[in-house]
Amino acid sequence: MAKILIVYDSRTGNTEKMAGAVADGTRDVEGAVTTVTSVDKAKLDDLLAADAIVFGSPTYYGNMSGKMKELVDQTYNIHGELEGKVGGAFTSSGGTACGAETALLAMLQAMLVHGMIVQGRHDDKHYGVAAIEAPDDNETGLCRELGKRVATLAVALKG
Ligand SMILES: Cc1cc2nc3c(=O)[nH]c(=O)nc-3n(C[C@H](O)[C@H](O)[C@H](O)COP(=O)(O)O)c2cc1C
Secondary structure, three states: OOEEHHHHOOOHHHHHHHHHHHHHOOOOOOOOOEEEEEOOOOOOHHHHOOOOOEEEOEEEEOOOOOHHHHHHHHHHHHHHOOOOEEEEEEEEEOOOOOHHHHHHHHHHHHHHHOOOOOOOOOOOOOOOOOOOOOOOOOHHHHHHHHHHHHHHHHHHHHH
């Protein structure tokens, strides 16, 4: 089984709702098993055990939240050991063109520094899913699709 780990930060619940929808999408994929965890509870061992890691953070000043960055910075202790894992990202922001894309790219950048594999998307939402505040039906569908794409790739790479 390919292990999918979804780590999210959420102060007011919007990103948490997205995490649930991403997890639902992964569960559509045979051969994938999914864990969802708050960044407060995430451990480096959880990241090491996963075949795919999806980060979800609220957009804070055009970036990931401080708590998510703290987890990313802790991964210095396992640098090199996330190589080849599948990655993905989602964010909730307060508005459009308010830093959501840069927040997504900040999370994906850390994954690329680790040598992780990130699949883009050619048709809109190129870098991951961004919702404005709580995800609406369209954004919830995009979260499910992200989960499905990440899990499909992880299962394929697991062979
Ligand atoms: C410290 C802080 C910084 C924020 N910075 C931004 C920002 O740069 N751009 C934006 O669109 N929204 C910003 N927001 C709004 C949040 O991204 C938005 O309310 C989001 O839906 C919160 O997600 P959550 O419910 O998962 O905590 C900020 C909120 C806080 C508390």
